Amino acid sequence: MGKKINFSRIEFKTDISGKTVFVQDIREDFANLVYTKCSGIAALELARKIYNSKDEEEYDDRECELIRACADTCTPQLIESITKLLE
Numbered sequence: 001m002g003k004k005i006n007f008s009r010i011e012f013k014t015d016i017s018g019k020t021v022f023v024q025d026i027r028e029d030f031a032n033l034v035y036t037k038c039s040g041i042a043a044l045e046l047a048r049k050i051y052n053s054k055d056e057e058e059y060d061d062r063e064c065e066l067i068r069a070c071a072d073t074c075t076p077q078l079i080e081s082i083t084k085l086l087e
Contacts, residue, residue, distance in 0.1 A: 002060040005067075005085050007031075007050050012081050026078075027053055034070050042066065 008025040031051035034043055046063050059067065064086055071082035 002058050003064055003086055004056045004058050006056040007053055008055065010081050010085075012077055027051055030070070033074070034066065037070055037073055038066055 007027040007030055009023050010026050011021050011023050014020045014022060027050055031047045034050065035047040038046075042062060043066055046059075046066050049057065049059075049063070067082060068086055071079050
């Protein structure tokens with residue numbers, strides 16, 4: 001069971017309290033992260049899918065695992081945002 005994710009509108013907390021948030025388009029940055037930090041043809045296709053995405057896209061379980069693995073190499077702010085989307 002996959003998830004629908006819109007990488008052009010990712011919500012981030014501005015600080016640890018989480019009282020305020022901002023929305024950011026991370027399609028290119030996250031696609032580049034997948035492209036440079038993950039290995040295999042599945043990662044290449046995922047990077048292209050994220051980079052070329054328009055609005056919300058469906059990501060299957062394997063893609064969600066790759067997304068989580070890549071996010072886990074980043075800042076806690078990004079990890080929390082991606083984890084929330086994948087729950």
